[in-house]
Amino acid sequence: MFKKFLSLEWKQFRRASYFKKGLAIKILMAFIVLYFGGIALAFGAGVFFIAKKAIPDVDPIETVNKFLVFWFLFDLLFRYFMQQLPVMNVKPLMVIPIKRSTVIHFLLGKTSISFFNILPLFIFIPFSIVMLFHGYPVLNVLGWFISVVAITLCLNFTNFLVNKNNVVFYSILTVLAVFVGLEYYNVFKISEPIGNAFNFLYNNPYIALLPIGILVLLYKATFNFIKKGFYLDDAVSKKVKEVNATDLSWLNRFGSVAPFIKNDVKLIWRNVRPKQVMMMSFMFLFYGLFFFTQDTYKEMPALLAFASMFITGGFLISFGQLVPSWDSEYYKMLMSQNIPYKQYLESKWYLMVFAVIISFILATPYIYFGWDIYAMIAAGAVFNVGLNSFITLFGGALNRVPIELNVKAKAFSNTNGFNPVQLLISLPKVFLPMILFYIPYKLIGFNAGLITIALSGVLGIVFRKYIFNFIVNVYKKGKYKTIAAFSEKK
């Protein structure tokens, strides 16, 4: 039976839409996978040396053990956010004469070979090998390795059990934040006791039986959990929450654009995928921390200009590049209605501008790095509003990938909004602020660079009528193609 299931899975994998994409994308995807896989491998192999160099008097394995707790907490968060549980695929199997337990075992087995469980292997296997090469005792390394893998799988099933439970998610997030904070300010180092526990485990490999035991228990718990819920009305069919219609009539002040804005606000608020994008774009706010804290970048203000643009542009870029894909589910209807493209686009533009303003306000703490930096972020924000928004919308217009609104994006299997055109369009987004800054900066000075960036944005705002018309024409030209692409089955 398992063999049949496997062949089904294989077919599902092979025939998935992302395999039918063009060769260029396939190659690009392969590169990306190789790239990240390579990074993970290199990191795994390098951790040993990094740890040794950073804290020379301590055995690297002990240093690593110390940080494992953060790794696992982060892993859990990441899973909660990204990992798709395969429950939905059960439906067609429920009515055919196979033992329920077989299906569940298969299902659970399937979850354990997800990306999230394989990635840690890419890190921990090279690390263990490096350790072995350095003459660490085989038994101990093996015990340690098995425990780490077992704990990773434990997290996998824990995620299954607590899935969709926001309370758990936020408590883990708080716990992680508190521990990191305490650690940073040397109040209480959680890494010490847990590190010691892992050291103990490393020194006594037979303790690896403990995580394995926990894993078995968790597996059983998950098994029972699914078995109990193995009916259509529980696990498989989605929970229907009662909704409260929100009154957004205060948005009517936007005049003819209002119906679209109201709709777009609901679109973001009520669907999984755009919500995910919103959360992600929040992360962009911290992008500057990478650059502003490093002295090396101080010499390269062009790179800083790029980073500043990113800080306020997170939502703009990630949301904007998928206009009109956000409306792909009902695009046919929109096209048969008397909708003015311009208002439709303007609504999205207002949203993006609004997001830039909010991000800019939230970015106020960057003043800490000096007014120069803050002025740069401000210039970046103007650039985003006036120019980047239009480049992004233009890129979106050429992007014809349907989106399932209420389905989470999956790590790596998701190529939505990913095509060569998209890539080409994203180049100016990255390089334009750098060039706009760098040339006047070299010729005149720092402030001239800032003014040029901001001015480019102002120009965009002044001429937005023409730019909108231009993009509208792209929409009109591609109408049939877009409809056909959006109505394709995913």
Add this chain to the structure above:
Amino acid sequence: MIKTSNLTKTYNEVTVLNIENLEIPKGQSFGLVGNNGAGKTTYFSLLLDLIQPTTGFIKSKDVLVSESEDWKPFTSAFIDESFLIGYLTAEEYFYFIGELRGQNKQDVDALLAQFEDFFHDEILNKKKYLRDLSKGNQKKAGIVAALIGNPEVIILDEPFANLDPTTQIRLKGIIKDLAQTKGVTVLVSSHDLLHVTDVCERIVVLEKGEVIKDLATNPETLKELEAHFSGVAEV
């Protein structure tokens, strides 16, 4: 009202629709029947300019559908669930469509009040998103949404499928009323011969993209259609 001439649609050298001449006068209730792949949905999609004709054209009230967009204000349609916005409640959806068609909240409410019977208390005030409604209820919402804004042409693809018997009967009443008393041109496609003969004054049979029968409905029409389609089955 709607004039179709020399219309063909070809995909990869396979012609899926070929209508030489078809005129639908104002206020007619027009039924389109045919087996799967006969070209019904293709024709409706062409009427809504969702796909491009290979040759020929459709004129709706003298507006060239594939050239101008002026037909949109007086045309409305419900083809399938992709006409619904899943994350809205039924009311929000109706108001949104209303706003697109220049109707305010009161106008929409007044229209919805007429369809209380049809909704059978399963659509309004349910506090559910459209995506969480059953197929039948989604269809009800979509059909009523197509009536918002006093359209002069209404296109419904398979409106009877998925509906419960009571609703089917009520829908027939609605369609008849639209065409006979309000002068709306209603285009309906269906696999259910009984329903179309009940509702439509004129029935056109499509087969492999071509019009092979064009009947004015009379008491004998149902028999004729049944004979035709069982004949197709035997071949």
